[in-house]
Amino acid sequence: MPEPRPIAILGGTGPAGTGLALRWARAGETIIIGSRDPQRAQETAEKMRQRASTTKISGAENPAACAASDLLVLTVPFEGQAALLKQLKPAIRPGSILIDATVALAASVVGRASRTLGLWQGSAAQQAAELVPKGVSVVAAFHNLSAELLNGDDPLDCDVIVCGDDAEANQIARALAARIPGVRAIDGGKLENARILEQITALLIGLNLRHKGHGGIRITGLPPQAYK
Amino acid sequence: MPEPRPIAILGGTGPAGTGLALRWARAGETIIIGSRDPQRAQETAEKMRQRASTTKISGAENPAACAASDLLVLTVPFEGQAALLKQLKPAIRPGSILIDATVALAASVVGRASRTLGLWQGSAAQQAAELVPKGVSVVAAFHNLSAELLNGDDPLDCDVIVCGDDAEANQIARALAARIPGVRAIDGGKLENARILEQITALLIGLNLRHKGHGGIRITGLPPQAYK
Numbered sequence: 101m102p103e104p105r106p107i108a109i110l111g112g113t114g115p116a117g118t119g120l121a122l123r124w125a126r127a128g129e130t131i132i133i134g135s136r137d138p139q140r141a142q143e144t145a146e147k148m149r150q151r152a153s154t155t156k157i158s159g160a161e162n163p164a165a166c167a168a169s170d171l172l173v174l175t176v177p178f179e180g181q182a183a184l185l186k187q188l189k190p191a192i193r194p195g196s197i198l199i200d201a202t203v204a205l206a207a208s209v210v211g212r213a214s215r216t217l218g219l220w221q222g223s224a225a226q227q228a229a230e231l232v233p234k235g236v237s238v239v240a241a242f243h244n245l246s247a248e249l250l251n252g253d254d255p256l257d258c259d260v261i262v263c264g265d266d267a268e269a270n271q272i273a274r275a276l277a278a279r280i281p282g283v284r285a286i287d288g289g290k291l292e293n294a295r296i297l298e299q300i301t302a303l304l305i306g307l308n309l310r311h312k313g314h315g316g317i318r319i320t321g322l323p324p325q326a327y328k
Numbered sequence: 329m330p331e332p333r334p335i336a337i338l339g340g341t342g343p344a345g346t347g348l349a350l351r352w353a354r355a356g357e358t359i360i361i362g363s364r365d366p367q368r369a370q371e372t373a374e375k376m377r378q379r380a381s382t383t384k385i386s387g388a389e390n391p392a393a394c395a396a397s398d399l400l401v402l403t404v405p406f407e408g409q410a411a412l413l414k415q416l417k418p419a420i421r422p423g424s425i426l427i428d429a430t431v432a433l434a435a436s437v438v439g440r441a442s443r444t445l446g447l448w449q450g451s452a453a454q455q456a457a458e459l460v461p462k463g464v465s466v467v468a469a470f471h472n473l474s475a476e477l478l479n480g481d482d483p484l485d486c487d488v489i490v491c492g493d494d495a496e497a498n499q500i501a502r503a504l505a506a507r508i509p510g511v512r513a514i515d516g517g518k519l520e521n522a523r524i525l526e527q528i529t530a531l532l533i534g535l536n537l538r539h540k541g542h543g544g545i546r547i548t549g550l551p552p553q554a555y556k
Contacts, residue, residue: 214517246549257548257549258549261531261535286539287539288531288535292443293531296527296530299524299527300524303521303524310516310554311550311551311554313549313554314549315547317545317546317547318545318546318548319543320486320543320544320546321541322536322543323541325539326538326539
């Protein structure tokens with residue numbers, strides 16, 4: 101049997117990164133938590149190994165995490181996204197898949213987390229696609245999962261819409277989404293649609309502030325084969 | 329007992345208008361279907377009276393519908409929205425509520441219905457708010473309900489997020505949403521958030537084309553009192 105493909109979660113010490121790491125590790129995946137601070141990566145990995153009762157979570161500096169995996173998930177605040185991708189450009193392996201969960205919240209500059217910035221490329225994911233080396237496929241997903249719920253133990257009650265121009269990469273991201281208990285994965289088409297996924301996060305943040313919850317979305321009305 | 333407040337559905341002979349008319353009429357509301365063509369309004373009203381087994385649906389020219397009601401619902405394609413509101417400005421009664429369901433789909437100009445236009449005001453609803461007489465409250469809602477499902481007989485499996493700056497108008501729109509079987513109404517905050525509701529429609533149209541369905545959304549993870 102081949103060694104399973106590890107998942108490198110870049111900027112993975114924040115709540116979104118640890119939540120995904122926890123869920124995927126429990127599902128049997130091998131995880132590398134990347135951070136700019138190797139000490140912090142190690143400590144977070146140790147904590148997550150205990151929480152997930154697994155040995156298959158390690159920590160590494162972001163470039164080392166890229167070197168060790170061709171399946172990358174980016175979970176950084178928008179204000180760190182571009183600088184990190186520029187730094188990692190030499191480290192990202194040709195043919196890698198980068199799953200981007202970045203949302204350009206207005207709070208990155210000034211203002212509310214329930215508003216987004218307008219980006220020339222249309223979305224943070226499309227901006228990422230401009231910054232990665234040629235031949236790396238960018239897929240947008242996981243924007244709309246509550247980090248707090250991901251870090252808990254209950255199944256989620258959310259769908260993950262995946263947008264990306266590379267059908268195989270899109271399919272791989274959907275398979276990862278479906279490994280999170282309670283999550284259904286839906287092909288949302290081209291990467292340009294990521295802008296809507298990102299906007300939905302801002303809407304959910306606004307709903308959370310207003311109604312004191314941990315909002316997510318379900319897509320209704322599609323045939324069963326759409327949720328695969 | 330006071331006469332119940334009729335609902336005037338402006339541009340109401342299309343599928344979104346007839347679907348809302350059907351559901352509200354069945355719930356006991358009095359409906360005026362507005363159209364630029366009085367003949368068409370009458371014919372649609374007659375057809376809807378039969379479908380809903382009620383006498384409480386009438387048809388009128390759009391300005392007459394405005395004159396007869398202070399609770400207005402706008403269900404026109406984006407390309408007709410501004411011209412209709414300019415025409416109706418003298419007819420809209422002071423203190424009216426206008427519930428806008430318009431989505432600025434790119435297909436209004438050229439291109440795909442899964443893309444939206446960028447509007448200076450931020451959304452079609454905010455554009456509407458610039459075009460109505462002073463003192464008229466614009467609320468954004470009902471963008472994300474499938475017209476085909478609305479025109480059917482089964483309960484819907486969708487939430488309606490309502491955005492508007494006037495708390496009372498927002499509440500009235502939520503009460504109307506909740507009269508549609510299966511629909512839960514959620515306060516989505518300020519009118520500026522309408523842009524996200526409108527984008528979600530484009531996403532759902534894309535999902536419908538891709539997966540052959542009648543997509544809608546549910547918001548999960550909010551406390552029960554959020555759905556009122």
